Amino acid sequence: MNIQTEIQELVNDRRKKFSQSIDNGLVGNSGYKAAEESILIDAITALAIGKNVLLKGPTGSGKTKLAETLSNLFKQPMHSINCSVDLDAEAMLGYKTISHKEGVSGIEFIEGPVIKAMKKGHLLYIDEINMAKPETLPILNGVLDYRRTITNPFTGEVITADGSFGVVAAINEGYVGTVPLNEALKNRFVIIEVPYIQREVLKEVLQQQSRLQDPKLIDKFVTLSSDLIIQVNNGQVSEEAASIRALIDACDLAVYLPPLRAIQRGIVDKVEDERERAAIYNIAQTLFE
Numbered sequence: 001m002n003i004q005t006e007i008q009e010l011v012n013d014r015r016k017k018f019s020q021s022i023d024n025g026l027v028g029n030s031g032y033k034a035a036e037e038s039i040l041i042d043a044i045t046a047l048a049i050g051k052n053v054l055l056k057g058p059t060g061s062g063k064t065k066l067a068e069t070l071s072n073l074f075k076q077p078m079h080s081i082n083c084s085v086d087l088d089a090e091a092m093l094g095y096k097t098i099s100h101k102e103g104v105s106g107i108e109f110i111e112g113p114v115i116k117a118m119k120k121g122h123l124l125y126i127d128e129i130n131m132a133k134p135e136t137l138p139i140l141n142g143v144l145d146y147r148r149t150i151t152n153p154f155t156g157e158v159i160t161a162d163g164s165f166g167v168v169a170a171i172n173e174g175y176v177g178t179v180p181l182n183e184a185l186k187n188r189f190v191i192i193e194v195p196y197i198q199r200e201v202l203k204e205v206l207q208q209q210s211r212l213q214d215p216k217l218i219d220k221f222v223t224l225s226s227d228l229i230i231q232v233n234n235g236q237v238s239e240e241a242a243s244i245r246a247l248i249d250a251c252d253l254a255v256y257l258p259p260l261r262a263i264q265r266g267i268v269d270k271v272e273d274e275r276e277r278a279a280i281y282n283i284a285q286t287l288f289e
């Protein structure tokens with residue numbers, strides 16, 4: 001068998017195994033539920049063959065949930081970096097500190113998430129990758145390409161990642177405070193789009209993750225979400241109005257408060273623009289009054 005066929009079989013086996021896990025519900029009730037199966041299968045396949053995966057989607061679309069689900073499926077713990085303008089090499093790689101062991105003082109290096117994940121062959125999750133300053137992440141270029149290697153600038157140690165090391169990143173393009181992702185960085189990833197789930201899949205997620213149990217109310221919230229997504233696509237309201245996180249908040253509140261007030265607190269008031277807020281509230285009124 002030539003090497004290409006072998007790789008193909010490896011991937012097929014892994015896909016089969018994971019498709020079965022998905023079919024058998026091993027992703028679990030609290031796992032990521034995909035709008036289309038290809039999202040999960042492609043992310044699994046890319047990781048299985050050693051590609052870096054970039055999850056691209058709006059706020060509250062389940063990117064973190066998907067990363068956690070991948071970590072569970074691969075049985076690989078996940079180490080996270082949360083990007084911000086303050087992110088620096090120390091937050092990614094680690095830092096030196098004074099240690100006192102058995103009465104002797106010395107300098108110790110405390111490993112950060114990148115080094116830990118590389119050495120242990122775990123997953124590295126880089127959240128909001130486009131929130132970091134453009135000059136911060138290039139230090140990871142060698143980690144993110146075929147070299148899988150970094151020279152720790154604080155210790156001089158050359159680290160090559162364990163074979164099972166994997167990288168998942170998340171990006172929310174266009175969100176306030178983000179910068180366009182550097183091309184060389186983006187080029188090192190396979191892109192998986194993570195859209196908002198709708199209809200039956202959304203219903204399942206609400207049933208499993210929110211406190212709300214009333215099936216009629218859940219159906220109305222699912223319709224509200226579809227209507228909001230239409231408005232988002234028409235450019236009438238901003239993407240965050242359709243966030244599943246916000247919808248779960250509104251459903252949870254609706255167990256205790258009148259639904260319209262729950263929607264006001266959970267969804268409407270999270271949106272900045274006055275006109276958008278009024279548009280969302282009007283849609284909710286037509287469904288819940």
Ligand SMILES: Nc1ncnc2c1ncn2[C@@H]1O[C@H](COP(=O)(O)OP(=O)(O)OP(=O)(O)O)[C@@H](O)[C@H]1O
Pocket residue numbers: 030031032033034035057058059060061062063064065066170172197205209244245248
């Ligand atoms: N497809 C999905 N399957 C399961 N849960 C989902 C899905 N989409 C959203 N959720 C739920 O919605 C909430 C928000 O999801 P999550 O935090 O993963 O979003 P995110 O895309 O990482 O958001 P952000 O960009 O703001 O960090 C979580 O409670 C998550 O469980």
